[in-house]
Amino acid sequence: MLPEKENKMKELLCALLEHQRQGLSTVMVSVTASSGSVPRGAGARMLVGSGGRICGTIGGGAVEYEAEKFAVNCLEQKCSGIRPFCLAPNKTADIGMVCGGDVNVCFQFIDPEDREAKEAALSALDCLNANCRCWMITVRNSLKGIRWLTICEEQKLKELLAELLPDIGECERARCLDRRFLGFTGEDQSVYVERLCDGSRVYIFGAGHVARELVPLLTHLGFACVVTDDRESFADPAYFPAEAQVLKVDFEKLSDTVQVMDGDYAVIMTRGHQYDTRVQAHLLRTNAAYIGVMGSRKKKAAVREALKKEGFTDADLDRIKTPVGLAIRAETPEEIAVSIAAELIMVRRDNADSLVQKPLAGESGGDQR
Secondary structure: OOHHHHHHHHHHHHHHHHHHHOOOOEEEEEEEEEEOOOOOOOOOEEEEEOOEEEEEEOOOHHHHHHHHHHHHHHHHHOOOEEEEEEOOOOOOOEOOOOOOOEEEEEEEEEOOOOHHHHHHHHHHHHHHHOOOOEEEEEEEEOOOEEEEEEEOOHHHHHHHHHHHOOOOOHHHHHHHHOOOEEEEEOOOEEEEEEEEEOOOOEEEEOOOHHHHHHHHHHHHOOOOEEEEEOOOOOOOHHHOOOOOEEEEOOHHHHHHOOOOOOOOEEEEOOOOHHHHHHHHHHHOOOOOOEEEEOOOHHHHHHHHHHHHHOOOOHHHHOOEEOOOOOOOOOOOHHHHHHHHHHHHHHHHHHHOOEOOOOOOOOOOOOOEO
């Protein structure tokens, strides 16, 4: 799940738990498959109560309006179901739109006494708050209805999928670890796996003026930020949002204090090219998803030459984006922060490989059970 969606998911889960605490039933409405041009793809969610939509969205417009009505009906009948929506005119399940796509929407009735749903929501919140990898699994069984649970460990996810999907190959099941959303369907059972949180972070090396503008913006966008500097007066949490982690480091010995993991992002803006060189050398030995450096093309050439002397190849160095940020002619720290944030949004969109699915077999009639 993308960072801004993580924040929305927290809101939705908290609302669900609060309604359970008050003894109120809800319906979790989730897009489980999509094809063609649609407002929102697989993984979009909203929570519906007796008065209609509580929070979240599946794209607005006619789809959300019809889905909200159907969810209220599920609530009244205390049932769950799957319903397709056709966004092309003059077709089965046509709802009067002209987008040209199709979506399948899952409606899960959640009773206030549903302990499994409560445990899944609490577990998901814990993982999201800690920025830990976790997956939400929705299981639709022709006999047992719809249920969902949260898994926070890769091995447990593999074991559960092996149990639920014995006919699916191990390699196919393993794709769930990295894909944002995958769906598997069978005659009697459908399983949808969504990665709620990938645990990625943005590491900012250098805590100067641009960093002080950038980190609040990234935090607002849902990125988990780690700010580093080798100067104690700059590595001060008072300059940054409470959600950000701030570290005083030695740029010559980053491996002692910083662990950049697969999928993490890095933005380098130290006070000198000698420090930039050391940080880039460290990051090139990691599998960071993105490495961006603030600075001129002249600075880029000098650092590149120094890194080549250390044995890095052109292919290695091509991983580094200098200057960092989108080319919007930014000049002030505030403008530069916007350009960097925009580029990080673009990168995470490119990396979020959601699976687009066709309407599922046996789900053309909006069945309820």
